[in-house]
Amino acid sequence: MTYGNESIRSLSDREAVRLRPANVLGSDDINGCFHCLIEIADNAIDEAKGGYGNKIIITKHKDNYYSVEDFGRGVPMDWNSVENKYNYELIFQTLYAGGKYEKNDDDAYAFAKGLNGLGASATAFSSKHMLVRSYRDGYKYEIEIAEGEVVGGLKKEKYNYNSTGTFVKWKPDLSVFTETDIPFEWIKKYAEEQAIVNKGVTVEVYNEETNEKYTYYYENGIIDYIHKLNQGKNFTDVVYWETEAIGRDREDKKDYRSKYQIAFCFNNEINVMESYHNSSFLKHGGSPHEAIKNGFTYAIDQLIKKKGEYKKGEKKITFDDIRDSLIIITNTYSTETSYENQTKFAITNKFIRDFMTDYIKQQLEIYFIENPLEADKIMRQVLINKRSREKAEQTRLSIKKKLQSNINNITNRVDGFVNCTSKDNTKTELIIVEGKSSLGATKQGRNPEFQAIYALRGKILNCLKAEYDKIFKNDVVVDLLKILGCGVEIKSKHNKELNSFDINNLRWSKIIIVTDGDIDGAHIRTLLLTLFYRLTPTLIKEGKVYIAESPLYEIVQGDKSYFAYSDKEKDEIISQLKGKFIVQRSKGLGENTPEMMWETTMNPETRKLIQITVDDVEKMQKYFELFLGDDLQGRKDYIEEHLHEYIENVLD
CATH class of the missing domain: 3.30.1390 (Ribosomal Protein L30; Chain: A,)
Structure with missing residues (x-):
């Protein structure tokens, strides 16, 4: 390739977007396509936010067309004598052209989402086809755009409409994006977000292909949203604050106006932290999230110190301890906004961060004084979260250390384990037997190439009732997990890092439980299944666990x-x-000869195995929790209800 003076060229706005959509829309895949929808809908939101229209309709049409209709003032399309161009050319054919640059603190676009004049034109340039209609000034204005270029100019006619407004319908171009089928769930989520932060505005979404229609409306905005999130499980009342401020991010910058809405409550089962700015959902938060973190951590730490609830030498709380039980939604606005980038996932305004932090600190201090019972509930729950987190971390470090072992040296480290010679985990079997008395016959009666034996010792822990720290102090449990090699699955918000499970590291194709056919054997079998159900449920779901049926x-x-x-x-x-x-009656395992063990239990050709299935898991969940959990009354009721069946079976 020759590189000279004639090699340098410039791209038109249209060419730049179609060739490099990610530079303007953040991505050239379905995310960039969805960003186009957001850009068009944001313009409608800005109209409603300014008091022009209170309803927006977003439709997913057939053939991957999308449309947004609003009932605002109608986008200006006619001749612009200042720019000496038609406004449709500026809005839909020119990057960095729009009507929101020169805005006063009290005008309709004071807190607009669209700032840069990129969205409408970038969407037009990246579309296979676009139709725009505007109803205003007694006229209907219409343009059509094909592959980013206006076809046929502006059509203008006198029109007797019911309402002013704008309708934009477009089809993203597959030659620009790698995919254009926006998931309807994404559209629904965006629509609900806009209804949440623009109280009193109705946002409808319609899927033309499936005939699904959803209407979102929050009369009281984020307060109604908090109540929805709570599901009635909050242990404090919903608190709502609202304020305004004027300030600047740097001394060499001008002052700007900002507004703040904050709603929160505490909930033991649900935690949510969401921030919106100028009606955009801040996926990564930025300044508001920093303010929440700093403000809540400071105020609750001061409360704990004031009440003397820290133990001697105890570390102070972190925001994670608060966030575990916090539902908080913030909705902020500003006339000047610093976004991280065009996708608007986070804002970086220093004044908003600093003002909001101080405001939260002050308001929480007042709230704790005026609501001592609520303050006490919050303080005690945060301390519970903190101590649970620390306990979980200790458990995590302990179990991580205990489970670190190597298949080559595990034989010498686990009492009662006899390894096989093969390392092919698609063929090897782990046979779990009850007690060392069973080890002799099973060891001699096995095929040592692919069958390993683990003889349990002592009583098996009921893993359904025990806390995790107790479970992982039990040598039998830890040794069995070492032998399995696949890690554990923990269901706890404090033990996320303890979820080390990876079925690809499982050392066995089958895990076979072999016990005597008596009541004691059934009990041991049940406790083992409980262990798998609690700590490695995926092994059951994947059909790795079996019971060897012993002859009666x-x-x-x-x-x-x-x-x-x-x-x-x-x-x-x-x-x-x-x-x-x-x-x-068949003898116990310890009394069987090796030949009998091979024939009845170990030989793949003659043995009878019961595979534990997903259906069994669901039944186990019900009966394990009933018989091995804390529901004493439930056990009594079950016995009373089913005792006659047992008596009838005995009499028979």
């Missing part, structure tokens, strides 16, 4: 033995035998 009877005739796994099977075998035979 041994029927001996001469030098030949027959094994029956039920009374019915015993009767069937007896009915086919002729001559003398002996029927005896």
